[in-house]
Amino acid sequence: MTVERVPASLGGATSHGYLLELIRSADGLSRQQLLSTTGMSRATLYERLDTLTRRGYIYEAEPLDSTGGRPSRKIRFEDRGRVVLAITLGQTHGTVSIADTTGTQLRSVTRDLDISDPAASVLDPLIQDGRALLARGADETLLGIGVSLPAPVEAVTGFVKHPTTIPGWAPDSVVAAVKAAWDLPLVIENDARAAALGERNSDTETVVYVKVGTGIGCGIVVEGSILRGAHGSAGDIGHIRMTPDGPLCRCGRRGCLAAYSSGRAIQDRLGHLHFSTAGEVGDAAMAGNPEVLNALDSAAEVLGRALAATVTTLNPDRLVLGGRIGSLAMFVDQVAHRVLADVVERIAEGMMVEAGHPEDLAACHGLTTLVMREIFAPRAVDRMFSDVTGLA
């Protein structure tokens, strides 16, 4: 049997960064397993593991079952006490969470807010909440911060773009406020996209996430990365035109999906019931108000028609619905029914249509993934080690 050895010089997984990546992806490998999978020599591997351990990247965990001799010990990624702070902004409330390195929420605080207020007055209280949450953890190390918000975000800079929901916010307002509080790796992402990434279960999975709250947002994840498109507007399905004429949308056009199926559109249609938020609409539906259920039904019907096209275009493994309205069971059922009826069997077959996790959890998960990726990307790690090795 020939074990495929890939020396470092051939771009193989032998540098500190790739070794860490390997350890991080496979939860717990023994030294023997590392030796055979990387093909490194004993001496080199041990040297690497030594440095990684001394610098706190990995640790030796519990022994594996013996196969007749001395049992091997698992080498694990050092995640003990490491946390990420996730700030999840919605239209009417924001959640600050502390998560472990896998993105699981450990504890959180939610507070009301009005996203149309100035950036500072929205963010400052949340940053205070974050400080308080961090203070409650003993022996925790904060690795980085992720922020999601209901507006377009520029991928590289983290700047807020075309902020129609938050017109008063300067592009760099979020970066500036958070960087002032914590000088750590920071990731900013649109809410639906963060949630989409959070709902993804495996690296190969294609996921379409649709958030129906006050507005309609959407995130698409293909092979582990978020689809952005030419100007970063990919997934902006709220303004798909469903009918040549139709209800007036906030964007000034007629017949947009958002004018049919968004929380705001439903509120408008049920104007005499005086709902003030998408959440209230959802509550009324849960309470069984037939008029509301009816409105949601037709909203879901239209959304389902639109998503049938999206699904046909992208052939995802899963279609996940989120948001105060999107995650209502009856809404999901109706959308699923429409989508599965409209999409050819070849594509629909095996596809899951389901309600996502609560949005703050999904976004927290996605944001953590982004933060961890940034910090522990093999090249980033190698750069850390090259400083000491003395490479210019």
Added chain:
Amino acid sequence: MTVERVPASLGGATSHGYLLELIRSADGLSRQQLLSTTGMSRATLYERLDTLTRRGYIYEAEPLDSTGGRPSRKIRFEDRGRVVLAITLGQTHGTVSIADTTGTQLRSVTRDLDISDPAASVLDPLIQDGRALLARGADETLLGIGVSLPAPVEAVTGFVKHPTTIPGWAPDSVVAAVKAAWDLPLVIENDARAAALGERNSDTETVVYVKVGTGIGCGIVVEGSILRGAHGSAGDIGHIRMTPDGPLCRCGRRGCLAAYSSGRAIQDRLGHLHFSTAGEVGDAAMAGNPEVLNALDSAAEVLGRALAATVTTLNPDRLVLGGRIGSLAMFVDQVAHRVLADVVERIAEGMMVEAGHPEDLAACHGLTTLVMREIFAPRAVDRMFSDVTGLA
């Protein structure tokens, strides 16, 4: 100034494969430029260039302008006399082309065929054509073969899947036939996807390619790679349901896009004119037949509505139309008009809607890209060199 050096051990671009990649991407770099961009030592770089030259991967080309001293000489990827064979199968005819390594067609032969015939009787004559075309080239080296065909193709194996257009073909019929003729790297791809890749101009461009011929096909390219989706059905937009009820589609459902806008659908609607191929419909339109123009107009209108949704979902840089019907100027105009009217300005702005190159050229280009990628992928090249270096 600190030049960023990335030693091979850190996965930097210093192995034979990555060096070749660098030379291949930047057309013509001097040794000096290579020294400074890779950060390698003179001795190592020269050794690498030496091996690459001796093995015929690169060559020394014309000198650059002098800057006061001895002029530097360009190092180029060895593409002289290297060709790729592309076989492009349509419903009614097939083209065999010889292309240079950039995918530019050098010479070609087109012959009629019926794709519903058995695989062997379709492929064998084309393979003969290929042999003849190759014989006409002096001092040419065939690097590999690409085949595109109007049916779903499994990505890794190149097997034909769910062949509704070609029900009699065994999954491995194409692989088997071509491998028997030439034992060289072989790539098989769906026609619209190959063309989509061929229409792409840069690595960052997001392109949606739609082929309207007898049927409707679509290929989506994001960051240089073809979007495939969960079961490889991404882009199968022909069966987006446009209306709850509507004309009967071949798939057995009603209101599919293909039942409105495909060549076959148009033929059916113009049944009394007795067209037998999509090409004839196109010819009649070119001749100005008002009835045909009218039918095409409404077909384009429906397609435009569907594509507005696709474009909104993906936010592409370009929407390219191909196929015997799709590339008609009046058809493109009508689709563009509808799409640009239906898509929010934020997304439509800057997006090009245009007719693609003739399909055999686009597919030839795309197929060549795939073949070249397979052969000259850094890791593949490194593997070639590791054999000799003696690495196990």
Added chain:
DNA sequence: CCACTTATGTCTAATGCTTAAACGAAAGTT
């Protein structure tokens, strides 16, 4: 409790890739 097995931990000399530096020749410019 003892033999056996398998993993861990450390060290050695040898190997081989990569580097820095120097030098001479080549091929332009002014």
Added chain:
DNA sequence: AACTTTCGTTTAAGCATTAGACATAAGTGG
């Protein structure tokens, strides 16, 4: 002819990596 810049080759030194040996640790099975 003097100057400049690139090309091409060689040297010794440096460093990372390797194979292999050897000792130790920690289980299993009789």
